[in-house]
Amino acid sequence: LKRPRLLNSLTPTLSRRERGPKSRYLHKGETEGVPYWRLSGFYFFYFAALGSLLPYWPLYLQSLGFDHGQIGTVIAIIAATKIVAPNIWGWIADRTGRGLTVIRLGSICTVATFCAIARFDDFLAMALGTLLYSFFWNAILPPFEAVTLHHMRSRPERYSKVRLWGSIGSSSACWRWAAPWNPIPSPICLMWWRLC
Secondary structure, three states, X not given: OOOOHHHHHHOOOOOHHHHOOOOOOOXXXXXXXXXXXXXXXHHHHHHHHHHHHOOOHHHHHHHOOOOHHHHHHHHHHHHHXXXXXXHHHHHHHHHHOOHHHHHHHHHHHHHHHHHHHOOOOOHHHHHHHHHXXXXXXXXXXXXXXXXXXXHOOOOHHHHHHHHHHHHHHHHHHHHHHHOOOOOOOOHHHHHHXXXX
């Protein structure tokens, strides 16, 4: 079977001599061909951003003076782009065969649009900024899932161990940002932290 172009662009080709008996490109704790800590780190920080944003975004919008209908609309924009953006960006990554470029471009555009959103205080600008931000933000995960699954092809049982770091990142960021407002952690927070 022919490999999809996306996977060809994501996998550096190293000769056996370049890799050596133990690849010098692997970090401690990684097995041959599975960059465990790099993959886990991505999931940790991606979902830490998610855990920092989603619980507190409505409160931030409320502090800007938005009413409940406007806040609901902005939150709905984030949910709507989760349906559309991954399909578009996944198609682009498959069509061009440049999955890592899509991940990098999505990351850069996500940071740029989020920095721009910090300057907005009216509803229309905030809605448009949120649309662009979440469109790029939701572009990152599907191609990265393809990268992760490609690395896990010989040991698929390790996927859950890598993906676990996303849950840890989300929970720790959510809990960390809540600490200044709630110095005594609730039993529910402690339960979730323990489960992660």
